[in-house]
Amino acid sequence: MSFQVFGIAVSRGVAIGRAVLVASSRVDVAHYFVLPSDIQPEIDRLLRARDAVVQELEVLKTELPEDAPHELAALLDVHLMLLHDEAFTGGATQWIVDRHYNAEWALSAQLEVLARQFDEMEDEYLRERKADLEQVVERVLRALALEQGTVPQPATPRDFAGEDPLLLVAADIAPADMIQFKRSVFRGFITDIGGKTSHTAIVARSMDIPAVVGTREASRLIMQDDWVIIDGDAGIVIVNPSPIVLEEYRFRQRQSELERARLGRLRHTPAVTMDGEPIELHANIEMPADAEAAIAAGATGVGLFRSEFLFMNRDGELPSEEEQFEAYKAAVQAMKGMPVTIRTVDVGADKPLDRLTVNELRHEHVLNPAMGLRAIRWSLAEPSMFRQQLRAIYRASAFGKVKLLIPMVAHLAEVRQILETVRKVQQQLTDAGHAYTRVELGVMIEIPAAAVMLPLLLRHVDFVSIGTNDLIQYTLAIDRADEAVAHLYDPWHPAVLHLIARSIAEARAAGKGVSVCGEMAGDPVFSELLLAMGLRSFSMHPSQIPAVKQRILRADAQRLAQALPAILASDDPQTTAGQELGAGRTAGAALH
Structure with a gap:
């Protein structure tokens, strides 16, 4: 149906x-195909893991003390019964044979099938056995993880x-x-x-x-x-x-x-408006390997390297200075002289680490993690970790143009503390004989307080980058990860547009660089509006660059700027922008 x-x-x-x-x-369970020649070895790997768990449970059962509750032995019997059930191992084996899934993936797929069957059972006792099934699967997955040396070479969809x-x-x-x-x-x-x-x-x-x-x-x-x-x-x-x-x-x-x-054919076309304004189209990346996609999309630099992804999926261990240095260096070298803006670790809220040195970062310990100890607040609370990251970033600057971006700044005291830490790091690198060059320092404008006090911040930094995602969230008091209030997340809200326009204008008036690295930068719907506000540097996901570039090539920046006052004065900016910017775009295209 x-x-x-x-x-x-x-x-x-x-x-x-x-x-x-x-x-x-189990999202992080490995998902890959195995070649036809590896199907039987993969089945054998699954069965070996199953047998290892069976042996482990049988040993546990024999070692139960005499005074152990009867329920414990019964529970082990249930787990052993599930492991020998043909619907369990036979079903997982079938996924390997029919769909070429690797053992972990096949096991997870069969679990979902059986779990649905348990959910539909009328008997409450039988429904509760789903928890036993999940525990058994977790044990087998752990056993498979111990056999890493026997994992076959993954195949790709192109092989099938x-x-x-x-x-x-x-x-x-x-x-x-x-x-x-x-x-x-x-x-x-x-x-x-x-x-x-x-x-x-x-x-x-x-x-x-x-x-x-x-x-x-x-x-x-x-x-x-x-x-x-x-x-x-x-x-x-x-x-x-x-x-x-x-x-x-x-x-x-x-x-x-x-x-x-x-759109891909626009890759090598310079991003210049119809009235001759050159526009920077930078890429947002999460890992050094993403630089390749940025180059392929025609990016003129990296406007946002989200360094926090280097800190995730590490079983609680933070990356060392050397590991971070190698990652930043790889991204810088891959961009071949184009600028790379590295944002210091931005964890908390929707990006918690699996191990946190500060309890407040954990969701279960904080009522509102988006307002808690996250981003630069966490970095300043962990000075050793912060200095380590800064040293790695500065060392990478010896291999290309590097810019340093600090997230979630809201206080001048934070900026002063950052500058002092940077001075200490520079001295440490000099004493250790590590090469580095001048690194421009910037802050993200994503808290309304930072936008309001921007003239004060601009006295201490070289550039600013507007993170529209959090700026909208904090301006409108909306949790952007909560679908219950997702309809209230409104980038067209007059307060949001005024803050963005004002931030761009003040940065330009001070002669400081300004870019937008939030989702608005990569949405073609907002391209003309941001151009009208005076923005000349956009940073977005590489896949979004071609569509935004097309809008820029068809735009007349001066004509668009003339429409801005009417949009900002309107009580319905979205409708007014559609009328005013559309007319300006049509007029500009007609002249050319």
Whole structure:
């Protein structure tokens, strides 16, 4: 039966494929294909892990003390029974044979199938056995992890031209898990929770794959292996579509691919407005390897290197200075002399670490983590970690143009403390004989207080970067990761537009660099408005550069600027912008 699930559109385009249901706690389980020649070895690996767990449980059972509760032995018997059940190992084996899934993926897929069956049982005792099944799976996954030396060489989707595309369905995907997701085989994803600018959505756009979040019920309604269409433009998920609907979306998919190829031809075209204003189009990246995509998209630099992703998925260990240095150096060298702006670690809120040295960063310890000890507040509270990161960044400056960006600044006292720390770091590097060059220092404008006091901040920094995602969140008092209030997240709100316009104007008047690195910079809908405000430096996900460049090439910056007062004075800026900027764009195009 075909049905639709509605959510929030966060990444445009159409994806068609089979659903892969993954529990949130197992998103980071390895997902890759195995070659036909590796199918039997992969099955053997799964069975060895199963047998290891069986042996472990049998030993536990024999070692139970005489006074142990009877329930403990009974529980171990249940786990042993599940491990020997053909529906468990036989079903997982079938995923390996039929779909070429690796053992961990096959095990997780079979778990989702069996868990759904347990949920539908009428007997309460049998329904509760789902928890036992999950515990057994976790044990087998741990056993598989101990066999890392026997893992076969992963295959890619290209090795299976006839295989169906795969779409991930989960309750949620944590930012740390998204690192694994970026290297995976999935062509799109659907989550129950999240908002348009949650970090899950941001990474989806950076990968240029369709995604719908905030569906609430998708992971419960969609079954493993269902055929699914993700309409990333409308925020609709169509499950088991009819042949007619499927063909319509396949046509839209082909049209989207043609449009992407057409925009790709603009890669080497300089971003210059019709009236001759040169525009910088920089890229936002999360890992050094992302620099390759930035170059391929025609970026003129990296406007935001989110260094916090180097700190995630590390089993609680922070990266060393040397490891960070090598990562920053790799990104700087990959950009071949173009500027690389590295933001110091921005953790907390929707990006917690798996191990935190300060308890307040944990969601369970803070009522509102978005307002807590995060970003620069955490860095200043952990001076040793902060100095270590700064040393790595400054050392990387010897290999190219590096700029340092500090997130979530709200107080002059913070700026003074940062400057003092930078001086100490420079002295440490000099004493140790490490080379470094001048690094421009900038702060992010993402708290209204910073926007209001910007003239004071500009006396102490070289540039500012406006993070529109958090600026909107804090201005409107909205948790941008909460789908319950996602409809109130409004980049067109007059207060937001006034803060952005004022920040750009004040930075330019002071002769300081200003850029926008939030989601507004990569949304073509806002390109003309930001140009009208005087913005000349945009930073966005590499995949968004071609569409924004097309808008810039068709724009007349002077004519757009003439429309700005009417937009800022309007009680409906979005409608006024559509009328005023559209007219200016048409007039500019007519002159050329």
